[in-house]
Amino acid sequence: MRIFNRLIISLAIxxxxxxxxxxxxxxxxxxxxxxxxxxAYLIITLLYVYLNPRAKSALNGLSAIIFAAFLVxxxxxxxxxxx
Amino acid sequence: MKNPYKILGIILSVAGAIMAPLFYFFFASxxxxxxxxxxxILGLASFFLASARPYISPEASxxxxxxxxxxxxxxxxxxxxxxxxxxxxxxMRNGYPQAIIPVKEDCNIKKIRDKLPGRLIVRYxxxxxxxxxxxxxPGSINLEMLESPPGPNAYEIEAAIGYILxxxxxxxxxxKVDMTEARVNxxxxxxxxxxxxxxxxxxxxxxxxxxxxxxSSEALQKPVRxxxxxxxxxxxxITLEVLT
Numbered sequence: 001m002r003i004f005n006r007l008i009i010s011l012a013i014x015x016x017x018x019x020x021x022x023x024x025x026x027x028x029x030x031x032x033x034x035x036x037x038x039x040a041y042l043i044i045t046l047l048y049v050y051l052n053p054r055a056k057s058a059l060n061g062l063s064a065i066i067f068a069a070f071l072v073x074x075x076x077x078x079x080x081x082x083x
Numbered sequence: 084m085k086n087p088y089k090i091l092g093i094i095l096s097v098a099g100a101i102m103a104p105l106f107y108f109f110f111a112s113x114x115x116x117x118x119x120x121x122x123x124i125l126g127l128a129s130f131f132l133a134s135a136r137p138y139i140s141p142e143a144s145x146x147x148x149x150x151x152x153x154x155x156x157x158x159x160x161x162x163x164x165x166x167x168x169x170x171x172x173x174x175m176r177n178g179y180p181q182a183i184i185p186v187k188e189d190c191n192i193k194k195i196r197d198k199l200p201g202r203l204i205v206r207y208x209x210x211x212x213x214x215x216x217x218x219x220x221p222g223s224i225n226l227e228m229l230e231s232p233p234g235p236n237a238y239e240i241e242a243a244i245g246y247i248l249x250x251x252x253x254x255x256x257x258x259k260v261d262m263t264e265a266r267v268n269x270x271x272x273x274x275x276x277x278x279x280x281x282x283x284x285x286x287x288x289x290x291x292x293x294x295x296x297x298x299s300s301e302a303l304q305k306p307v308r309x310x311x312x313x314x315x316x317x318x319x320x321i322t323l324e325v326l327t
Contacts, residue, residue, distance in 0.1 A: 037120065
């Protein structure tokens with residue numbers, strides 16, 4: 001299952017870099033961390049086109065949940081700005 | 084629960100779910116909370132991937148593959164055929180891609196009729212000795228796993244072979260396909276299955292070469308023969324001859 005290992009390692013590295021970078025830049029808003037991590041997750045899983053159909057559909061389910069949470073966070077941010 | 088992805092998924096998700104509120108409310112640390120959130124996402128991804136693992140173990144699959152290969156090899160040895168197999172597209176074998184091993188050494192491909200009967204021993208030409216053994220190869224079965232048949236160009240053949248070898252079977256890391264008029268050159272990186280000097284591999288090619296030949300034959304809609312197969316430290320170089 002080397003392709004699964006590669007996917008998990010890629011995600012771990014991407015999340016690690018994003019969190020360290022945002023912390024280093026002094027970011028103090030948890031929604032920003034979540035939005036950037038969610039985008040990284042969606043991009044990386046999209047790049048793994050060679051995954052088998054069962055793995056793809058399983059990850060698509062998780063992508064839908066993360067995307068929904070991403071939309072909620074973005075909407076809340078927009079409402080905050082409009083206020 | 085032996086699935087390591089499920090175990091990793093549960094550990095990461097539970098740890099993340101416990102640590103996130105702790106870091107946010109007690110330690111008031113946003114970066115650490117973000118790490119906990121990332122851990123939840125990573126854990127869920129690992130947990131979801133666990134369900135995509137095959138139901139039967141790789142060892143069981145290997146036994147089944149070996150049993151099938153040894154039966155075919157025994158049949159070929161018994162008849163004394165040592166000719167290279169010709170991989171035929173599905174349209175030439177009653178809608179099911181297979182390979183034929185001609186009994187005669189100098190098989191004239193032009194003699195092959197458009198559609199061969201779906202039997203073990205087939206007559207492909209008008210002469211009495213135009214006989215061949217038709218067998219199902221690992222490549223033939225894998226073609227059913229493709230979402231759509233590949234087109235007749237190097238890019239689509241490469242994508243289809245890569246999808247089967249890397250995504251579905253996980254027996255290689257990457258594929259490169261280069262095509263000329265009558266040849267298809269395929270390089271496979273980090274192949275898990277080594278080449279063996281056995282009768283079966285000589286006639287039908289290794290399972291990796293068999294998959295590449297079956298996919299190329301289906302993509303080009305032409306019979307294909309494995310001309311050469313070289314294996315060195317996980318790297319395969321396969322040359323296919325497109326027969327016209």
